[in-house]
Amino acid sequence: MSHKLRTMTAMDVAIVTNAVVAAVSVITVGVSAFFALRQLRLSQSANHTLVAIELLTRDRMSDDFLDSQQFVLTELPARHPTAVPVSGLPPDARKHVNRIALYYNSLGQMLAFNVVDPALLLGSGGFRAREAWAVLEPYILAERAVRSEAYLSNFEHLVVLATETPWPVAARKLGLRRFDRYPAELGLPARAASPSEPGAAEADR
Helix, strand or coil: CHHHHHHHHHHHHHHHHHHHHHHHHHHHHHHHHHHHHHHHHHHHHHHHHHHHHHHHHHHCCCHHHHHHHHHHHHCHHHHCCCCCCHHHCCHHHHHHHHHHHHHHHHHHHHHHCCCCCHHHHHHHHHHHHHHHHHHHHHHHHHHHHHCCCCCCHHHHHHHHHHHHCCHHHHHHHHCCCCCCCCCHHHCCCCCCCCCCCCCCCCCCC
């Protein structure tokens, strides 16, 4: 009887030991998978941020982009009736419109898929996006009438968010600091108190 008891006890210990080892193995695999997934997400987020910075700096500062922006904001409405779809514009005008519209559509797509901090895009591109949309909306709506309601919908999404969260509000949320009074070493005249909120000037003018 004592021998059977010792045998059962040994079997119980072995079973418990195996169960503990199996549980530890499962936990180890789960923890490893969690950190691997977390690292992948951090890597993807970093890549998306780099793409956004590339769009906001290099692409927007290029001579081609600045030429197209100038054309869209100052020349397009005077040269072409606003009832024309984008695809119906002459090639040169269409090239400028597509360059600007697709650029802001790309920024809006990043916002729609939550791949980058909205403050980065809205603070850097919101003002110009609203300006461009104000000019391009009639051409875009005419294009949607012949193509699809989804045409440049991410561009519109960007403009809606930029309108709902204007730069002064975004600046306040970001905690951007401003001078209460200029330090003497700057050699600037005293600034009159202003009722405007911090960061009232658009960051991307």
